[in-house]
Amino acid sequence: MNQTIRLTVNGERKIVTTDGDRPLLDVLREDLNLTGTKYGCGEGRCGACTVLIDGKRAHACLTPVAAAEGKAITTIEGLAKDGTLHPVQEAFLAEEALQCGYCTPGMILATVALLDVHPHPTDQQILEWMDGNLCRCNGYTQILRAVRRAAGWHG
Amino acid sequence: MDTDFQFLERIEPEPWEGAQADQDGSGLSRREFAGILGAGLLLTVAGDVALAQRRGGRGFGRGGGPSNIAARIHFGSDGTITVMTGKIELGQGARTELTQAAAEELRVAAEQIHLIMADTALVPNDGLTAGSGTTPRTVPAIRRAAAAARKVLIGLACKGWQVEPDTVSVKDGVVTHKPTNRRVTYAQLAQNSELAKQFAQTIPSEIALTPVSQWKVMGTSLPRPNRREIVTGAHRYAFDIVRPGMFYGKVLRPPSYGATLKAIDLAPAKAIPGVVVVHEGALVGCAAPTSWLAQQAMSALAKTATWETVPQISSKQLYRHLKEHARSHRGPGRGSAAVADTVAASAPPDGAETVLAHDYEIAYLQHAPMEPRAGVAEWKDGSLTVWACTANPFGVRGALAGALELPADRVRVIVPDVGGAFGGKHTGEAALEAARLARAAGRPVAVRWTRQEEFTWAYFRPAGVIEMRGVLDAQRFLTSWQQININSGGSAVDTPYEVGQKTCRSIKSASPLRQGSYRALAATANNFARESFMDELAHAAGADPLAFRLVHLKNARLRAVLEMAAEKFHWQEHCKNSSANIGYGLACGTEKGSYVAACAEVAVDRDEGKIHVRRICQVFECGAIQNLANLLSQVQGCITMGLGGALSEEILFADGAILNASFNHYHVPRFKDVPELEIHLLNRPDLASAGAGETPIIAVAPAVANAVFHASGVRIRSMPIRAAAAMIPSPSGRGLG
Numbered sequence: 001m002n003q004t005i006r007l008t009v010n011g012e013r014k015i016v017t018t019d020g021d022r023p024l025l026d027v028l029r030e031d032l033n034l035t036g037t038k039y040g041c042g043e044g045r046c047g048a049c050t051v052l053i054d055g056k057r058a059h060a061c062l063t064p065v066a067a068a069e070g071k072a073i074t075t076i077e078g079l080a081k082d083g084t085l086h087p088v089q090e091a092f093l094a095e096e097a098l099q100c101g102y103c104t105p106g107m108i109l110a111t112v113a114l115l116d117v118h119p120h121p122t123d124q125q126i127l128e129w130m131d132g133n134l135c136r137c138n139g140y141t142q143i144l145r146a147v148r149r150a151a152g153w154h155g
Numbered sequence: 156m157d158t159d160f161q162f163l164e165r166i167e168p169e170p171w172e173g174a175q176a177d178q179d180g181s182g183l184s185r186r187e188f189a190g191i192l193g194a195g196l197l198l199t200v201a202g203d204v205a206l207a208q209r210r211g212g213r214g215f216g217r218g219g220g221p222s223n224i225a226a227r228i229h230f231g232s233d234g235t236i237t238v239m240t241g242k243i244e245l246g247q248g249a250r251t252e253l254t255q256a257a258a259e260e261l262r263v264a265a266e267q268i269h270l271i272m273a274d275t276a277l278v279p280n281d282g283l284t285a286g287s288g289t290t291p292r293t294v295p296a297i298r299r300a301a302a303a304a305r306k307v308l309i310g311l312a313c314k315g316w317q318v319e320p321d322t323v324s325v326k327d328g329v330v331t332h333k334p335t336n337r338r339v340t341y342a343q344l345a346q347n348s349e350l351a352k353q354f355a356q357t358i359p360s361e362i363a364l365t366p367v368s369q370w371k372v373m374g375t376s377l378p379r380p381n382r383r384e385i386v387t388g389a390h391r392y393a394f395d396i397v398r399p400g401m402f403y404g405k406v407l408r409p410p411s412y413g414a415t416l417k418a419i420d421l422a423p424a425k426a427i428p429g430v431v432v433v434h435e436g437a438l439v440g441c442a443a444p445t446s447w448l449a450q451q452a453m454s455a456l457a458k459t460a461t462w463e464t465v466p467q468i469s470s471k472q473l474y475r476h477l478k479e480h481a482r483s484h485r486g487p488g489r490g491s492a493a494v495a496d497t498v499a500a501s502a503p504p505d506g507a508e509t510v511l512a513h514d515y516e517i518a519y520l521q522h523a524p525m526e527p528r529a530g531v532a533e534w535k536d537g538s539l540t541v542w543a544c545t546a547n548p549f550g551v552r553g554a555l556a557g558a559l560e561l562p563a564d565r566v567r568v569i570v571p572d573v574g575g576a577f578g579g580k581h582t583g584e585a586a587l588e589a590a591r592l593a594r595a596a597g598r599p600v601a602v603r604w605t606r607q608e609e610f611t612w613a614y615f616r617p618a619g620v621i622e623m624r625g626v627l628d629a630q631r632f633l634t635s636w637q638q639i640n641i642n643s644g645g646s647a648v649d650t651p652y653e654v655g656q657k658t659c660r661s662i663k664s665a666s667p668l669r670q671g672s673y674r675a676l677a678a679t680a681n682n683f684a685r686e687s688f689m690d691e692l693a694h695a696a697g698a699d700p701l702a703f704r705l706v707h708l709k710n711a712r713l714r715a716v717l718e719m720a721a722e723k724f725h726w727q728e729h730c731k732n733s734s735a736n737i738g739y740g741l742a743c744g745t746e747k748g749s750y751v752a753a754c755a756e757v758a759v760d761r762d763e764g765k766i767h768v769r770r771i772c773q774v775f776e777c778g779a780i781q782n783l784a785n786l787l788s789q790v791q792g793c794i795t796m797g798l799g800g801a802l803s804e805e806i807l808f809a810d811g812a813i814l815n816a817s818f819n820h821y822h823v824p825r826f827k828d829v830p831e832l833e834i835h836l837l838n839r840p841d842l843a844s845a846g847a848g849e850t851p852i853i854a855v856a857p858a859v860a861n862a863v864f865h866a867s868g869v870r871i872r873s874m875p876i877r878a879a880a881a882m883i884p885s886p887s888g889r890g891l892g
Contacts, residue, residue: 019447021447022447026445026446030403030445031445033397034388035388035397036387036388038395039527039603040818041606041817042607043818045817045819046525046606076387077389079387085383089386092386093382093383093386096379096382096788098379099247099792100245100525100526100574100575101246101379101382101385101390101572102246102524102525102526102574102575103525104385126826127826127827130826131825132825133826134525134818134823136523136524136525136575136577137525137788137792137796138792138795138796138824139792140825140826140829141795141832143826144826144829
């Protein structure tokens with residue numbers, strides 16, 4: 001059933017007319033051409049589709065687009081401002097915390113959300129928070145370093 | 156599964172060229188080796204990256220590649236330098252490494268190189284990206300082409316100036332003749348009409364390459380050139396490619412392996428506005444403007460389909476099935492397979508031989524790269540372009556051409572940097588499905604596999620049964636050795652140890668699942684069996700596992716990593732001071748020209764029924780290090796990935812269906828699973844560089860299994876190492892003698 005849904009995506013107002021049950025992930029990727037948000041599992045178990053909805057981490061694959069009505073969505077394309085990378089993106093670059101890079105957008109957005117909730121996270125908090133995001137290259141060591149760097153541990 | 160790709164389903168990704176044989180046991184004495192170590196060649200990474208690198212020795216050069224320079228390198232008159240390769244970036248660092256190779260020999264900064272990878276219309280065929288082949292073969296091929304190009308450019312400059320080539324120098328793409336203070340840039344030289352003629356020349360195979368001691372770009376930790384596109388989400392994987400007017404496609408899958416479609420009613424799906432339905436041979440699919448709509452149409456199709464199924468064995472019967480269907484004769488020194496588990500592991504009475512024989516079981520597992528299979532196909536004037544995530548662009552081009560009855564030159568395969576493969580993407584199923592749907596739909600179509608499809612219909616790492624048999628003489632030396640791998644392949648089946656008489660081989664069986672390559676492929680299985688069994692023999696001999704190995708090991712490079720791992724891990728101290736439910740194990744191995752040893756510390760939690768890997772200390776050596784940061788990430792990734800195969804990853808199946816086709820039910824390593832890692836990378840600038848994306852995985856599982864035995868007294872001869880089996884109380888069987 002098509003309905004009109006109003007979203008704010010990366011600061012821009014968007015109106016989409018679509019089936020409200022469609023995953024937000026599909027709408028971002030197919031209707032709004034924002035392919036930085038990745039499909040990984042479709043069941044919220046890998047974190048590749050992580051976005052921020054009203055600043056909170058969400059799995060775009062499990063979020064019906066109708067549930068995002070009127071909300072502010074941030075995708076990986078919306079983190080950099082005027083060509084200046086977000087500090088979390090900079091931290092991932094500084095630590096070379098990427099191999100194939102497919103999980104990277106989700107990892108970065110999960111980190112942004114983490115630092116919003118825990119500005120000075122402990123290692124245990126980082127592990128608990130990030131454990132839902134998979135990296136099949138198993139680059140966890142570098143990603144942890146990037147998260148710590150973004151949290152101001154060093155660097 | 157479509158049979159069009161059957162020819163790609165080879166167990167071995169590509170034959171490993173054994174030309175590095177001269178590196179094995181390189182003749183370096185222990186004292187010489189220690190001398191090199193002392194001089195600072197050792198790279199130690201524990202916690203923070205610490206670099207200490209001295210360079211020296213010779214360069215290397217061999218391998219294939221195109222015959223002329225123009226096929227490999229293009230100089231734009233605007234100063235751009237484009238280098239072309241058929242290799243794929245899969246996250247292993249090929250883009251970085253090949254950029255470094257070209258920049259080094261051209262005497263330019265890495266930033267000046269634009270590397271085009273894996274577009275069959277533009278690049279030379281560098282073969283499948285597999286088998287750790289990029290470093291030993293493609294890097295030298297690109298270096299030779301770049302060195303030949305530099306020589307041509309210098310020649311043109313000298314001809315213009317009428318000076319001798321040895322009187323000029325090159326830096327940052329500028330040729331300078333100091334005596335007369337003249338300079339000319341590559342961009343200026345590229346405008347010389349003679350360049351094209353000279354670039355058509357065959358690349359000399361013996362052209363001098365820059366010695367390691369003079370490397371300026373190679374040997375540095377250059378980061379991935381397109382890293383900014385990754386962290387901003389701008390990079391488009393094949394899964395992300397969008398073409399004008401593109402539809403999203405779905406393919407009907409059988410309910411079980413081997414099922415054939417008896418009847419289907421296309422009408423309900425065709426009745427959905429905007430949907431294209433395709434029934435072409437065995438392919439039933441649909442395409443629609445959104446994947447949501449395509450999925451609805453596919454559900455409508457699936458509801459009307461009736462299938463004829465055939466009996467399939469389940470994972471519970473797997474190992475017996477593989478043994479019963481082993482295809483070739485088992486060779487001498489072995490009776491029936493039933494002998495395997497009848498010999499007790501006990502120390503021999505003096506003066507007698509000890510015979511041990513056991514079977515090891517290796518489960519199927521799935522690569523589960525983050526990017527599932529994807530293909531986008533676009534037809535124009537009878538020619539096909541596909542964007543695909545595959546490690547095999549030219550192979551897929553050939554497969555598409557064959558399946559679609561096109562000449563190969565009407566098929567173009569483009570592989571954007573891929574979201575992981577680990578040996579799992581040697582095929583191009585989604586590309587072919589997309590091509591068929593796109594032809595029928597008359598517009599571009601994307602086929603993107605779901606995670607469940609990837610878990611079910613992608614090929615698996617082969618399962619296997621590995622029959623081990625060893626004989627110790629009265630002095631506890633190995634006099635006979637047998638390793639027979641049934642079904643999972645021959646990589647690393649030979650033993651690096653001195654074992655007397657030996658029979659090491661792989662034999663085929665009837666695999667119930669579709670199988671193919673994997674990271675290091677059968678070396679994961681064969682190393683697990685061999686290194687676990689070496690521990691069993693050490694225990695039977697009443698010997699320390701390290702000492703037992705060293706007594707039987709001559710290979711200098713393997714000895715070096717093993718001894719260093721033991722030293723860094725404080726192996727001897729652990730042997731003396733063990734505590735309940737804590738165990739220590741070690742393992743080593745060599746494959747594809749590199750060498751690895753790992754030590755593991757585990758805690759067996761009998762209440763929780765779990766094995767906790769607390770610490771891994773690994774030493775790895777792959778000749779001259781070309782990019783330390785990238786190497787480190789490969790080694791770390793391999794260790795953690797190896798823990799998945801060691802402890803949890805196992806495909807369960809019954810009645811032709813996969814029972815755990817999701818990340819919810821198939822546990823791969825996560826953040827919390829990463830143990831304390833201590834990694835030491837040995838640099839050997841005196842040796843040719845070997846690939847490093849695979850071998851660091853092979854020692855992890857056996858080191859853990861050996862540590863579990865030490866902790867629990869229970870020898871678990873299966874991978875994954877099933878924790879429940881280790882919980883049997885056993886007060887006696889401490890593993891270390």
